[in-house]
Each structure stands twice: as structure tokens, then as C-alpha cells.
Amino acid sequence: MKIDPIVAAKQFIDKNFSNCQGAILAGSVVRGEATETSDLDIVIFDENLTSSYRESMFDFGWAIEVFVHNLTSYKYFIEMDCKSAKPSMPRMISEGIILRDVGILESIKKEAKEILEKGPEIWSKEMINTKRYFITDALDDFSGSNNRAEDIFIANTIAYLVHEFVLRTNRQWIGSSKWIVRALNQYDENFTEEFVAAFNVFYKTGEKKKVVQLVDKVLEPHGGRLFDGFSLGK
Template sequence: MKNYFPYCDGALLAGSVVRGKATKTSDLDMVVFDKTYSSSYRESVIKYDWPIEVFAHNLNSYYKRARPSLPRMISEGIILKDNGVIDSIKCEAKELLSKGPEKWSIEIINTKRYFITDTLDDFIGCNNRAEGIFIANTLAELVSEFVLRTNNRWIGASKWIIRSLRDYDTNFAEQFVEVFDIFYKSDAKNEVIKLVDEILHP
């Protein structure tokens, strides 16, 4: 770190390695804070045979998306360097995680319902297996986002979709996986349709 960011105000090591859940393909996530940076950036480096993903920020370039990846990394991160800025940044990250994302307005909820309904109609009417797979993917992403955001929960991308759903409700998360798994394995749509209808009903 000294070679790459010698003048930074603080740095944290985060990610799956810190959580004790590293795999053979895991990298090291490093969050760097430097008040001289005009904007945030991200880069990948390799050092000591480790792939390292660097998330560099000034002291004000914070997170407004509904994905909690950065505040989560900050809150759980191990301090590598601190010039007196890390405590307040960690407190802010933990507060943000606890508070949840900005609440959706009725207008946004109705718009999201429209997109889900439109995609569900495409899913129901699709007779092409290849197209159906990608429609199902879109439907799963839209529905997971809708459930989480209307319940004031953080969303995720990729593997964090199911992790976020489990944080919200483990039973629902398993049901969600099961109905889409049934479709992917057998082309049976009924369980997906039933679940989406139940979600949209309220």
C-alpha cells in the first residue's frame, strides 16, 4: 500500500477475505481515502500474487445508490492506515446501512409495477425457450428489486441479490430461488407467475 498510496488519509481491507468466506477466485478489496482526490475511481492491481480491487475516494464522494457494497466494505473493513478519519467514516457507513435506502415514492412504485407486469406478460406469452430464459432473468431482477425496495431494504447485484433477499426474509428467499429453479429446469412457469402475482397484489 505504501508504494501505491503513500499519502492517503486512511485505508481499509474488506471483502470475502475479511469475512472468512474467501474462495480460490477471491480478490482483496481495498478502500482508500485521500482528501486530495477530486473524484472517486476504481482500479485493479496484482501484488504478492493477489488480485487487488481498489476503491479510491476523497472524504466526500459517498454512496447514493441503493446497493450497500461500499458502506458494507467500510463498516466491516480492517484498518490498514488511519490519519484520524476512519472512525467517522465507519460510523457514517454503519448508520447508512441501518437506515436503509431512500424510500420509493408512490410514482416510482407504480412505474416499477408496470415494468414487472409488462415483463410478466412477456414471460407468460413466450413460447421460445431461449427467449424465455432471458425474460425470466429480467423478471427475477425486477421482482427482487421491488420486494427489497418496497420493504426499505438494500438491493444487490449478481450474488448479492440472493444475499440481500436472505437478509430480508430467508423463507421468501428460498421460495424465490425455488420457483425460478423449477422454470429453468423444466420450463414450468406456473410457480413463477403465482409468486409474482402475490407480490404485485398488495
């Protein structure tokens, strides 16, 4: 049986990073969303390291992913997360439970929280139009296709593009995999229900109408579908 995640994380730190200046337990166990396959996400801050690294292992009855940084290297990963609008590192630091701290983590957690609250950079009009074009292109492929195998993967692309469009045009963080739905829920639970329902109908029955209606509803406030007149790099 797995021991308590906090106990396991503390024992892991004592065993492997006894001289670190800070350690945070993050992830699903902290949010109360752990499943049978959940792991422990542990962020380590060690001033003696010359570079950061990530490592996965089994120990103390848990799958453990450890993200190891010195006192400045984490900033690079936060910057990369902000550019991709997927705030993995700021989220882990902000929501995480402090397991060890010599007085460095208050300012680091404050920085991460402020980044999350600020949201990603605002999309330009040009970027919005570019995304409208690519969503339109995928939707046309979807509507015109009679190949079930191709339909499935076009739908996957549309789902990602639409979630990204909705969130970024409202200056919200996006996600991937399970975080697509989580990020949408954090923004608008009602829209998320509509989004999931439309794609669920398609995947179950092959009916495309609700997906097409959803996409048009999302694009409409920004000018609708875009093909004629679109130019990129001219």
C-alpha cells in the same frame, strides 16, 4: 500460494500508498465468504488526491481492486449508491477492517453504518404502480411465450424486477449479480428460498407455474397485476 489477505493488503498499502491517512480491507475475505477467485477490495483515503479513481491489478499473490479517494470524494459515490439503492461503498466502509488510520476513519465508518441502517428512500405510490406495471408486462410476455430462448431472458428480467420490488417496498437495499440473493437473504431467508426454488424449477424444467405464482404473491399486497388504467407521463 496466496499469503494471508490482511498481510497482503498491508504490504500493498506500504508499497503503493505509504502516505495515506486511512486504508480499509473489505469484501468477501472480510465476510468469510472468499472463494478461489476472490480479490482484495481495498479502500484508500488520501488527502493529497485531487480526484478519486479505481484500479485493478495483481500483486502479492492476489487480484486487488483498489478504490482511492480523498477525504471528501467518497461522499459522491455514497450518494450515487444511495440513489441506486445498491450500497457498495457504504458497505465496504462499514464492514471493512481498518489497516491504517490517523484518526479519520471512526467518523467515516459511523456515517456509512448509519446510512446502511437507514435504508434507501421510500418508494412513492406512483413508483410502486410503475414497477407493478412493468412486472405485469414482463409476466404476460413470459406466460405467453413459446420460445425457450426468449423465456430464459424474460425470466432473468422478472427475477431482477421482483427482487427489486420486494426489497424496495420494504425499504431494503437491493443488489445485482450475486448480491441479488445476498440482499434478499439479509431481508427474509424464507422468501429467498421460495424465490430461488421457483426460478430453479423453471431453468431446469421450463415449468413456469411457480414463477407466476411467486410474482402474483409479491404483487398481491400492493393491488396485484397492473395494466388497465396505468398511465405514465400524461
